Amino acid sequence: MRxxxxxxxxxxAIAFSAAASAQTVGIAASKKGSxxxxxxxxxxxxxxxxxxxxxxxxxxxxxxxxxPAINKGQVDFGLANRHEVTIAVEGKEHFEGRKHTNLRAxxxxxxxxxxxxxxxxxxxxxxxxxxxxxxxxxxxxxxxxLMLMDAVLATEGMTQKDFGxxxxxxxxxxxxxxxxxxxxxxxxxxxxxxKTREANAKHGIRALLMENTPENLAAIRKFMPTSYLRLEKxxxxxxxxxxxxxxxxxxxxxxxxxxxxxxxxxxxxxAMHDNKAxxxxxxxxxxxxxxxxxxxxxxxxxxxxxAIKFYKEKGLWPPKQ
Numbered sequence: 001m002r003x004x005x006x007x008x009x010x011x012x013a014i015a016f017s018a019a020a021s022a023q024t025v026g027i028a029a030s031k032k033g034s035x036x037x038x039x040x041x042x043x044x045x046x047x048x049x050x051x052x053x054x055x056x057x058x059x060x061x062x063x064x065x066x067x068p069a070i071n072k073g074q075v076d077f078g079l080a081n082r083h084e085v086t087i088a089v090e091g092k093e094h095f096e097g098r099k100h101t102n103l104r105a106x107x108x109x110x111x112x113x114x115x116x117x118x119x120x121x122x123x124x125x126x127x128x129x130x131x132x133x134x135x136x137x138x139x140x141x142x143x144x145x146l147m148l149m150d151a152v153l154a155t156e157g158m159t160q161k162d163f164g165x166x167x168x169x170x171x172x173x174x175x176x177x178x179x180x181x182x183x184x185x186x187x188x189x190x191x192x193x194x195k196t197r198e199a200n201a202k203h204g205i206r207a208l209l210m211e212n213t214p215e216n217l218a219a220i221r222k223f224m225p226t227s228y229l230r231l232e233k234x235x236x237x238x239x240x241x242x243x244x245x246x247x248x249x250x251x252x253x254x255x256x257x258x259x260x261x262x263x264x265x266x267x268x269x270x271a272m273h274d275n276k277a278x279x280x281x282x283x284x285x286x287x288x289x290x291x292x293x294x295x296x297x298x299x300x301x302x303x304x305x306x307a308i309k310f311y312k313e314k315g316l317w318p319p320k321q
Contacts, residue, residue: 024054025264027254028066028078030142031059033173035193035285036079036252039109042282043254043272050278051271053264061171062142064094071100073259077268081112082251082298083224084144089300094143102257104304107269108296109254110288111230113247114148117179117196117240118186120204127208128156130163133185136175137166145172149188151223152248155216179203191238191247192285200239207232209245220248237284251296256304265306269294273314295319 025047029040037059044055060066063080067088070078091099118124124133130153137160139145146160153159160166167183169175176195179187180202189196191207199205210216212229220227230249232241254272256265272279273294279286295303295311297319303311311317 022052022054023261023264024056025076026056026058028058028060028070028075030062031171031173033176033195033198035112035190038194038283039286040079042279042286045282046275046278047268047271050275051267053267053271064143065141067100067103070255070257071102073102073257076260076264077106077254077256079109079252079254081144082226082253085253085255085301086299093147102259103301104256104258104260105298105301106254106256106265106304106307107272107294109252110285111249112252113191113230113232113249114152114188115191115247116152116186116188116208117199117205118208120206120242122185122206124185124208127152127210128158130186131158132164134165134167135163135184136169136178136187138168138170139172139175140170142171145175145188147223151220151227152188154219154222155210191232191241196239205240206242207240209247212246224248224250226250237287260304262306262309265304266310269307269310292316
């Protein structure tokens with residue numbers, strides 16, 4: 001019995017020592033209630049429990065707030081979409097004149113799918129029916145949402161000027177809150193995001209999906225060049241999707257900066273690759289995570305050498321897409 005107690009105590013001491021000595025890294029994510037916050041929480045959990053890192057979450061208003069912090073090396077990792085990281089590196093759009101060339105891609109998480117949501121019993125049946133309605137607007141701390149709205153509206157030849165009015169909000173979570181509070185007729189959000197679940201529980205929601213046509217693809221790519229149309233089907237993981245249709249989708253990724261240690265980037269990529277089931281259990285959207293598609297050629301966005309080392313070991317480098 002004494003031997004057993006001693007061994008158990010020794011094992012606990014070793015485990016505690018390993019956890020204490022693990023490199024601490026920060027992962028930047030958007031506000032609570034966002035798809036990035038839940039994703040970052042799931043990734044941090046596997047990185048800490050199984051990846052040899054001590055990962056903590058740092059919440060900001062949006063990626064356009066924390067991308068500069070990561071570029072300066074103030075945070076190790078962050079979550080954003082491919083387009084926003086690309087324009088940050090290039091110094092375009094809302095990063096005009098400010099090139100964030102220290103950013104480095106680490107892993108692709110899943111396709112982010114943005115659509116407008118309305119109440120399920122609303123007379124708004126299509127994107128075109130949003131004309132004259134009250135919608136969130138402004139997004140002063142989350143400017144990529146303006147581009148996403150413009151892209152989806154463009155499939156019907158519309159702009160935000162076609163709304164009847166707009167309620168100013170700082171970020172995408174606040175836009176969802178405005179809808180839940182009854183201040184707007186709809187809101188734009190990612191399918192499967194926590195705020196869509198809250199809105200569905202409160203009101204019952206319906207996603208305004210689109211058709212898969214060359215014209216619609218061309219329309220969304222004027223604003224989001226790397227986006228594509230993705231078939232969505234009803235299911236528990238997609239509240240608001242009540243019938244098959246197409247969303248605007250684009251890659252969401254984990255990224256770091258050139259000063260993020262090779263070891264940390266390697267371990268984070270490996271933790272994600274090896275623990276999909278655990279990540280998906282923590283946040284079901286990560287069921288869309290595909291280990292074979294963790295890396296692509298992102299053009300001007302460079303990949304972190306620590307992540308590249310892992311992908312070479314798995315035969316995923318150079319990217320085949």
